[in-house]
Amino acid sequence: MPRRKGAPEVNAGSMADIAFLLLIFFLVTTTIETDAGLDRMLPPMEPPEEDVVIRQKNIFTVNINRNGQLLVEDELMDLKGLRQAAVAFLDNGADGTCNYCQGRKNPESSDNPAKAIISLKNDRETKYSTYITVQNELVGAYNELRNREAQRLYGRDFTEMEGKYLNPETPSAERDDLKEKVERVQKMYPQKLSEAETSTSN
Amino acid sequence: MAKFAKKKDGDLPAVSTASLPDIVFMLLFFFMTVTTMKDSSLLVQNTLPNASEIKKLEKKDRIIYIYVGKPTREYQSVFGTEPKIQLNDKFANVDEVGSYILAERAKKPQELQNVLTTALKVDKDANMGLISDIKQELRKVNALKVNYTTYEGDAFRNLQ
Numbered sequence: 001m002p003r004r005k006g007a008p009e010v011n012a013g014s015m016a017d018i019a020f021l022l023l024i025f026f027l028v029t030t031t032i033e034t035d036a037g038l039d040r041m042l043p044p045m046e047p048p049e050e051d052v053v054i055r056q057k058n059i060f061t062v063n064i065n066r067n068g069q070l071l072v073e074d075e076l077m078d079l080k081g082l083r084q085a086a087v088a089f090l091d092n093g094a095d096g097t098c099n100y101c102q103g104r105k106n107p108e109s110s111d112n113p114a115k116a117i118i119s120l121k122n123d124r125e126t127k128y129s130t131y132i133t134v135q136n137e138l139v140g141a142y143n144e145l146r147n148r149e150a151q152r153l154y155g156r157d158f159t160e161m162e163g164k165y166l167n168p169e170t171p172s173a174e175r176d177d178l179k180e181k182v183e184r185v186q187k188m189y190p191q192k193l194s195e196a197e198t199s200t201s202n
Numbered sequence: 203m204a205k206f207a208k209k210k211d212g213d214l215p216a217v218s219t220a221s222l223p224d225i226v227f228m229l230l231f232f233f234m235t236v237t238t239m240k241d242s243s244l245l246v247q248n249t250l251p252n253a254s255e256i257k258k259l260e261k262k263d264r265i266i267y268i269y270v271g272k273p274t275r276e277y278q279s280v281f282g283t284e285p286k287i288q289l290n291d292k293f294a295n296v297d298e299v300g301s302y303i304l305a306e307r308a309k310k311p312q313e314l315q316n317v318l319t320t321a322l323k324v325d326k327d328a329n330m331g332l333i334s335d336i337k338q339e340l341r342k343v344n345a346l347k348v349n350y351t352t353y354e355g356d357a358f359r360n361l362q
Contacts, residue, residue: 012223019226026233035259035321037351045341068361079361124331128324129251129360131333132350136253136357143255159255168260195337 038135043194058110060089060118064134066125079133086141090116090189100149100188113145117192138193145189150181158185246271246288251326252355259349264318266306266345268299270332271325285328287336296332299339307345319347326360 062082063071070077072085092109093101101113110116118138122131143159150158164170165178248271259265269288273281277293286293289302307315320340324333340348 015223016219016226019223019230023226023230023233026230026237030233030237035265035349035351036256036354037259037321037349038253038255039257039319039347039349042337042341042346042348044344044346079358122330122334124329124334126330127326128328128330128333129326131330132251132253132326132352133357133360135350136255139255163257166257166260 038132038139040135040193054115054117055111057094057108058115058117060086060110060116062118062120062134062138064120064122064126064130066123068127068130070134079137082134082137083141083144086118086138087144089118090141091145092116100152113189117194119194121195139191142189142191146185149188150185153185154181158182161185243291244269244274244288245277245291245293246273246286247325247327248323249325249327250323250351250353251357251360253350253352253357254355256352256354257349259319259321259351263310264314265349266303266318266320267323268302268320268336269323270328270336272327285325285332287332296335296339299336300343303340303343303345317347318345319349320345321349321351323351 061071061073065071070079070082072082077085088103089110090113091101091103092106093103093112094105094107094109095111096105098112098114103109120134120138122134146158150156150161154161161178162182165175165182170178246269248269270285271288272278272283272285273293281293287296287299288294289298294302303320307318310318322333322336337348340346
């Protein structure tokens with residue numbers, strides 16, 4: 001009988017194989033999801049207490065038909081021009097109360113950014129992708145103006161500040177500082193985007 | 203021949219693979235921690251549209267997902283090719299959206315119930331009619347915060 005030198009060592013050579021197997025399993029099942037999208041608020045169901053009278057010139061109407069064509073302020077428009085048209089409308093400042101607006105002060109267009117409303121209406125047959133493109137352009141118009149003001153006041157982009165403010169990893173001291181700035185710029189150009197219920201006919 | 207045999211003497215020793223398991227385990231743990239198991243398999247086609255002015259959806263525990271799109275090929279014989287709504291693991295009608303939102307909301311902790319976001323993951327070929335119906339349902343149950351989930355990209359690519 002051979003003399004034994006304690007228990008024999010377990011062969012760990014296949015450890016790597018086992019680990020590789022697990023690794024490959026997790027590699028395959030992993031989906032590193034980074035969901036992002038356009039944030040919107042829906043209007044509440046209850047109608048407001050008192051009827052607010054909104055003058056026609058303060059409403060910027062955008063109609064999308066079933067073929068994806070745009071009717072902006074009763075005129076046919078290409079999607080590429082929508083952002084500029086929305087910026088011009090929001091930035092108009094006809095009544096002169098908006099001292100940071102750089103628009104043309106056209107009396108036929110909006111009074112000031114706080115009163116300006118964009119009304120979006122679409123057909124039931126409109127494609128979702130077209131709708132998202134229009135939404136994107138309208139949000140882009142607001143962001144463009146907000147970026148401009150944020151650059152003027154704080155020397156940085158509004159979208160960058162907002163992203164940092166909403167990121168939970170940002171230290172809280174910095175977030176408190178950003179909160180004030182973000183809210184100030186938001187107040188300069190409040191997002192008033194109303195979505196009318198869809199029409200069944202054209 | 204002897205010349206070659208002699209050279210073998212001064213050869214480099216083989217690289218030790220003893221630390222290979224450690225390296226692999228490190229990778230393994232990384233993937234284990236970042237993995238999120240898909241909680242519902244997709245029954246609908248879900249190619250999201252592109253948008254550039256997007257915000258990231260932080261905090262997954264505050265999000266309720268609604269999927270919309272054409273049924274995938276294996277379900278098309280049963281459910282047809284019209285876009286359908288998918289809630290959790292099954293197809294649903296528009297009038298079930300409200301109760302689904304309420305049920306999901308009740309599952310969340312009390313302090314989160316007021317800050318929930320509804321993420322609409324809608325295929326880009328869907329029609330707005332269905333989306334409007336969903337939005338109407340969401341308004342009825344007061345789930346007003348929505349996020350149209352998109353890919354990041356040029357929005358004009360949607361039109362092609």
